[in-house]
Amino acid sequence: MKQLTLGMVAHVDAGKTTLSESLLYTTGTIKHQGRVDHxxxxxxxxxxERERGITIFSKVSSLDYKNNHFTFIDTPGHADFSGEMERALSVLDYAIVIIxxxxxxxxxxxxxxNLxxxxxxxxxIFVNKMDLTHYTKEELLDSLSQLSPHIMDMSASEEDIVALDEEMIEEYLExxxxxxxxxxxAISNRHLYPLYFGSALKNQGVDELLDALDRYTLEKEPQTELSAQVFKITxxxxxxxxxxxxxxxxxxxxRDTxxxxxxxxxxLYQGNRYxxxxxxxxxxxxxxxxxxxxxxxxxxGLGHVIHSTLRPSMLYSIQPSKEADINHFFSSLKVLGEEEPLSIFFDKEAIKKEYTGKNDIIFLRLANTILVIVAILLILYLKDFVLDMPYIINKxxxxxxxxVTEQSHGGADISSERRSIFLYDKVKDDEIEITVFSRYIDKNTYLKVQYLPHTKYGAIVEIK
Structure with a gap:
């Protein structure tokens, strides 16, 4: 039986979890097809995850289809949780990119x-929500061409598919x-990216995708020497x-050492059961x-350490409140740091060795691509803390x-929250929307903000 690890990856709300659900249901692995909105x-x-309707942590499931055993890793799609997604990529045989x-x-x-x-x-590649879109397949394929010219609708003629790989050209001519x-x-060599269309919610196009995974995937050669890669701590x-x-x-x-x-x-996990x-x-x-x-x-065994290519762009400080159990505080931060290595590191210079357990102010530095993951993990592990205003470490x-002309609530259930702030920028003479992590700010408050232009995520540096 061919055994492969497949990863579900996508921009948020593309339908990764829905497609995972559809694959499990279509193959009879689960009896009830759930819905994210339900x-x-x-x-x-x-x-x-259920309250927010998004995936936060990568999950493992598996299914059997024909002579295949597929293990799926459903990864987060929100940019806030990119680190969790990237760590899963290191163990994949193939990815299913949902558009x-x-x-x-x-x-x-x-x-x-790029990852x-x-x-x-x-x-x-699986283009989802075809039952809802107003775009044609041709228009969507044109959009996908900015990723690679080797993306091919597999309903195309053999001549079109052949043209993407020299070995296929030779075989076809002979x-x-x-x-x-x-x-x-050709797929394994990344010379061809097969493209399929459908609706995961309605189980349309899912059989075709499963058939493609059966026909067009290759298993790696058996290795006798022990080797394994760690991709997640929880x-x-x-x-x-x-x-x-x-x-x-x-x-x-x-009992191995x-x-x-x-x-x-x-x-051996299947969802939350093992x-x-x-x-x-x-x-x-x-x-x-x-x-x-x-x-x-x-x-x-055999292998090498894999380092994340993603880098934090914002920096926060955190300190225990006066009522906090300092031992629990530090042990919780250690747990958080193991589960999300991108999110936290200790500023050793700020932690005084002579700390006696009294209510000294101790700052730790939190870093993450975007701070929502920190907010959620802090909710899980810590209760008594103060999260200060951040500053950007990306140059x-x-x-x-x-x-401030308007703001929207981001929904993070801690004293500091993610908000979209609308500022009338007097320099550019234009209104600009910037996402910040802050307590409530009154309308008409005058702010000075640092922000990353490509993401519009920022940090308040001055309030008047």
Missing amino acids: KDTFLDYNTQ NGLDGVQAHTKTIW LEHYHVPAF TGSLKDTSIAK RDERGERLVFIKVTGGRLHV IHDEKIHRIR TLVEEASQNDIVALTGIKKLQAGDYI QYSYAEGY
Whole structure:
């Protein structure tokens, strides 16, 4: 049986979780097809995810189709959670890039595409919501061409498909036809990106996608020496540390030793449920318990450490409140830092070694691409804290200043919240919308703001 790891990646609201749900339902893996808007999907089981209607944490599920065992990683689509998405890319055999048929290629789609190129991940493309869009297939294909000229609607003629790869051209000239394995090789080499259209909510085009994954994918050669990649650290509901790995060669067993630490259990996850297994072999994605030292990006056996290519662009400081349990405060920040390595680092100079447990002001530095992930994780792990105004650490920022004409609430349930601020910028003589992380600001308040022009995310640097 062919065994592959596939990742669902997309700009937010393209329908990743809905497509995952459809694939699981179509193959009979789940009996009920949930909906994001009904808050009953198989994979978005976290309370924060269901309340917001978005994926925050990557989830693992699997299904059998014909002679294939596919393990799917449903990744977050919101740019706020790009780090969680990128870490999953390091263990993928193939990606399924979902495009919102109502919008075509969006800003975050390009970020995802660049990351797929960096990690050399072949990709299938599924244009979703074709039951709702007013765009034609041709218009959407034209939008996709900005990602690559090698994206091909697989309903096109063989001659059009052949033209994308020299080996396929040679085979077609010699035989007048193409083998599935030849197309699969072109996809694996990233010379061809197969394109399919449909509606995940209505299960349209899903059978065609499954058939393509069966016909046009290749499994890696077996490796006997042990190798595995760590891509996720999290905790279960009892607080037990889980190290998610993909085994890329050899076998791991319960009670095996990794860096002087013994594996207590090996969990095989399906959504939020798991079964205990005695061993994990090549291409398995499992969670290990009992391992405290491994971090996301580390490896076991053969391999190398994988570092994130994404970099934080904003910096915050946080301090415990007077009522905070300082030990719980620091241990919670350590947990947060393990689960989202991009989000937090300690400023050692600011933490005085002689701290005695009294209510001294201790600042820690929080960094993230965008701060919503910090807000949500802080809700989960901390109660008593103060989050200060941020400043931007990316050098390519601009300034805006003017009066607040309007603001919208971002929904983060902490004392500081994400808001869209509308400023009348007196410098540009124009109104500009900037997203900031701040407490409520009265209308007509005069602000000076730093912001990143390409994202319009910013930080308030002065209030008058």
